[in-house]
Amino acid sequence: MHSAATVPAAPSSRVQTAPATSAASAAAPLNPGIVFDMVQAHQKTAALKAAIDLDVFRAVGQGPGDLASIARHCSASERGMRILCDFLVINGVLTKEDGHYKHTPSSAAFLDPASPACMASVAHFLSASALMDADTQLAEIVRNGRTYLPGQGSVEPENPLWVEFAEKMAPMMGPMAGPLGKIVLDGHNGPMRVLDIAAGHGLFGIEIAKQNTQAHVTGLDWAPVLRVALRNAEKAGVKDRYDMLPGSAFDVDFKGPYDAVLLTNFLHHFNKATCVGLLKKVRGALKAGGRAATLEFVPNPDRVSPPMPAAFAMTMLTTTAEGDAYTFAELSAMYSEAGFKAVTEHPIPMSPHTVVLGTA
């Protein structure tokens, strides 16, 4: 129990006597707010999810943005809606002017269902109970050093999570496809064969097929996942150049040789030895001079920056047995051990992702 006697004079008086302006300074020596903010952070996830579920971002986009209109659109109370919308403003995903709520450029693009780039499904996927359940067991997860899920966690064979991923994460991954395609093709526009391992939504391979009309793409994933990719290939008008190779990347015959192999959002689920083994198999399926491209969260060597790629390691701790957010040095070493020659990194601007390219 904490008592009056244990509340110290020193830190508290230091807090009290510091000028108010220094609160905003990064050099402020003591900030209990940072602890309070971190403890309360769960409310941010909940508020975003509730706002999406209540259709708040569509209501704001349609206007006029007064509280009564938004509450009516969402069939919600004004008290609840005011507090929710204010909370969204505090967290930078709405603005408030003269009592009217408006979109920020980011909320208009990424949270309004009227926007083709809407990420609502991404929020839905990432806040699904399978991922949130880890919260209550994190101390035990840290003790054991592995996911609380059985076996290999999220990468257990035929995990239905990946159909969800394919269906819901496209808005987050789609914008990466263009830059990845350019990096992989590097101006190449002749006939080529491309293998898209862990194709998921299929957007990366499909983008290659769009950028190079002579590219033939083979998507590899669990069969139910590939059905999502095939629908996307059909919508993109490249279905006639899209083949499916259902199964596990570790088990199926890749049926090479390929000019390029895509390994997007995949290596982070496994330990280094497993990654090297898979990269060897990939290299064996590439033509000489062919390219293997991973899309990854790649933190700096300090592993604590930039924030988003570095923090991704936490998701790999909670959902996999031995996965990680690997640094470029680690990925490069894996590529080299698998026999690749040049290994280069290509951060995608305005995103937390990096393409790492190895040449066979």
Add this chain to the structure above:
Amino acid sequence: MHSAATVPAAPSSRVQTAPATSAASAAAPLNPGIVFDMVQAHQKTAALKAAIDLDVFRAVGQGPGDLASIARHCSASERGMRILCDFLVINGVLTKEDGHYKHTPSSAAFLDPASPACMASVAHFLSASALMDADTQLAEIVRNGRTYLPGQGSVEPENPLWVEFAEKMAPMMGPMAGPLGKIVLDGHNGPMRVLDIAAGHGLFGIEIAKQNTQAHVTGLDWAPVLRVALRNAEKAGVKDRYDMLPGSAFDVDFKGPYDAVLLTNFLHHFNKATCVGLLKKVRGALKAGGRAATLEFVPNPDRVSPPMPAAFAMTMLTTTAEGDAYTFAELSAMYSEAGFKAVTEHPIPMSPHTVVLGTA
């Protein structure tokens, strides 16, 4: 379902072609990271709680701060501990130098159990399941405009939550006691009677008794809560000038007149009419010229700044039927309606709290 066809060229290419440096600029027009960060915010609460439960902050404080030592101290795996500690660094509550984890000034003061100002119990209280359960029901709470808890929510009679609050929130509230005491006493050092309504841990009334050795304090709260306050009064050496008045602030006879009445962290649980009624009762128990002092989260008139006081409304939405984070204008109007004369606000530097003082 989201498909390749619905991922737009415009916003994504705008994201892609923007220079990387603008990502850090507040003027950056589009930032999907803000959405991703908000969706994943729940991990911050979980990580802080797990680190406290595993005793990470004590291990870091004792040094030497290498991963193996911390993992050993916490009986945890190195993989789990590395990822957890890196996550804490990313979130500003540890630092990392040459692979060694160290305290920040804030984590040393507020998270290391060796510090008398340690807020670990605050984190424990705020992440208790009763408060976290609201997360999964927030859309429904917003629809209904009131807590998912029955009746008056957290302020139902004899709610055991307040014994927990009294025991665990002292490290957060303790530093407010000194400034509040100074504001209420304003140099007064003669004999006086002080009523501390919703005394909780009792630290505010106890502080008055410490600052003025002729002050007699009466703590009002539920009986089990007052036992916590009395223990604190004993530890502070003011037990002989500390009386207990058990019961509800709305029901018991205050047994005035008093020179000062403290109403800390209380009004926010109720609607305006209830607050005015209580303030009238308070005024009736004050001597002429006596002072009523509330300690509150007081947002600006825009209700979206400063972040901490403004965001507190969310906790009042999820845990009360009609409570709120009231602006100074609202609190001032309540005081006036209850018959108080001068009403002044006194923000406590380096804290999210404000003292609002009314003179009878």
